[in-house]
Amino acid sequence: MTRDEILAALRRHLNAIVPGEGDELALDDDIRDELDLDSMDFLKLVQGLHEDLGVDIPETDYGKLDTLEAFVGYLSR
Amino acid sequence: MVEAAAGEQLFTMPSLGADMEAGRLVAWKVGVGDAVKRGDIVAEVETEKGLIEVEVFADGVVRELLVEPGAKVPVGTALARIGGAAESGAAAGGEAETDGAGAGGAARVDVAYAPAAAPGSAPGEAIGEPVESVGETAYGAAPGKTKLDGAPSTPAARREAREKQLDVGGVRGSGSHGRVGLEDVRGAEGDAGGARVASAAATGARGEGSAAEAGRVRATPVARRRAEERGVDLGAVEGSGRDGVILLADVEKAPVGVTGPAKTKAASPAEAMRAAIGAAMARSKREIPHYYLTHTIDLGAAMSWLEARNADRPPTERVVPAALLVKATALALKKVPELNAWWTGSAAPPKAEVNVGVAISLRGGGLVAPAIPGTDQLGLDALMAAMSDVVERARRGALRASEMGSATVTVTSLGDRGVESVIPVIIPPQVAIVGFGTPSERPWVVDGEVVPRTLVTASVAGDHRVTDGHHGARLLARIEKLLQKPEKLDS
Secondary structure (H helix, E strand, C coil), rough: CHHHHHHHHHHHHHHHCCHHHHHHCCCCCCCHHCCCCHHHHHHHHHHHHHHCCCCCHHHHHHHHCCCHHHHHHHHHH | CCCCCCCEEEECCCCCCCCCCCEEEEEECCCCCEEEECCHHHHHHHCCEEEEEEEEEEEEEEECCCCCCCCCEECCCCEEEECCCHHHHHHHCCCCCEEEHHHHHHHHCCCCCHHCCCCCCCCHHHHCCCCCCHHHHHHHHCCCCCCCCEEECCCHHHHHHCCCCCHHHHHHCHHHHCEEEEEHHHHHCCCCCHHHHHHHHHHCCCCCHHHHHHCCCCCCCCHHHHHHHHHHCCHCCCCCCCHHCECHHHHHHCCCCCCCCCCCCCHHHHHHHHHHHHHHHHHHHHCCCCEEEEEEEEEEHHHHHHHHHHHHHCCCCCHHHHHHHHHHHHHHHHHHHHHHHEECCCCECCCCCCCCCCCCEEEEEEEEECCCHHHHHHHHHHHHHHHHHHHHHHHHHCCHHHHHCCCEEEEECCCCCCCCCCCCCCCEEEEEEEEEEECCEEEEECCCEEEEEEEEEEEEEECCCCCCCHHHHHHHHHHEEEEECCCHHHC
16 A cells, blocks of 8 residues: 555545545644544544555554554554 | 315424424425425425424425525425325416415415516515515514414514514513513513524524614514515615504515615525524523533543453444443433423423434534434444434534434533533523533542543533432433443443
8 A cells, every 4th residue: 555545545534524624634734633523533534444445443543643644654554 | 374285295394393483494405396205305494403404204296395495484384285196297387275374375486486577576466466475474474463483472572572673483482382472572682682693593694784774774574574685775665664664565665776686695504503503592591590510420441341342343333432421321311301301381391212412513613413312222333323324414414304303302522632521501492411521531539549540521401490400410420320331331
């Protein structure tokens, strides 16, 4: 999975949650703060990535995933 | 009343709660000639509960749309005629078999759907109806008639309301059957403008403009609206009503201004919702003597249990802590049923079902609290699915009429990134609302030791007309107890 693929999937799912705003997000913006996501929204993002990319992010790792960059780093491991 | 012809059914403005008196038709999802099935979404309605999709309860063909988008009409008003499927061919004429008042409804349709009519002519004349009937049906009763926006009111109350430019429909009646009396109107006039807020919501984006205008020209709300539609300058109209108040008939007789007929302005959904929330909350604060209690609850056991439960599940089957809090609240209410009730005007008999309304904030502003039916009966997975579904639909403005107005209590939870506690406002006619702040790690004493622990501050606002703080305290204690045995919440 390339960096671009991960970013594209992230922005696509964020756009589904907050229409249009996934595109505006900078790589180091705090996703939850910038897009005002609650726990239900964040779970939707994790679910979307699970369905799209087949990745399973355990709940205990949610806290580390605060920016797009953090997601990319986490998912490219 | 508009009456259904043989083989027809009337689709009416639904009641989405005991307190709902009127709703604004925002959009039709169907057109004349469309076949509809029971359960199909046919219209969008703006109510005090927000924007709602309304289902039809019969199969058939839409024969006639009786109300124009933008119009606010009382609960029970016929919105459309639905004919039997077999008769679809005969529907084209749409001729109305109505009594006197209903003729206004037919005239209204011509206004809305016959743009060919000359702009300057009174729409009613086009089909030979008295002009005033247009105003009566479309906008609530004309001055001097018995009803405004469906709320029964006394003649003195109506006169007072006219003089104060208040919308009687926005005033809560204290008389029998919610009848609005003189004192109610005076009370409403004295507060921060709840009734005017309702009125502003009814007239859309003009809210501020009409408040300012009220100081200069005295006209009835219906006359004001008609004047705007026709492009009539109210300042140039001579009023024939009491003390020179401009009536609908005066506007109809007046020459059309140089600006020509104005398009009916619609408030943006966000503005309309803000005004509706303002009206509902002003009413709550005006009428309900709230009491408030807060209690810090140890969520340690619940969070560990939930973490373990989620750990071996794929993301699609995980449950968020909010679902546990909602379930605990629903179960606790079974033990304190006095708080799971609707105020009926003199009492609040407990409801048999616990339908928790879940407060959902909308992006772009606004708030809705659709009900999850039988919340106490749902396992965590089913409850999570129901919450997730309702949040998603609330945010795209696709809630159903059947979900609105059936909440017996509300839970507001400020998510996992919000504030420490919330002191909530009861949503009438409910008599209680439970709030949860952000669960967060704080110092807590366990067995004589200070340890870090995930805590949540729970709160309840109760209606003192119905219960005392004792009931609220029992509820919070019960919620706390249930959250210490989280596995019992999953059934």
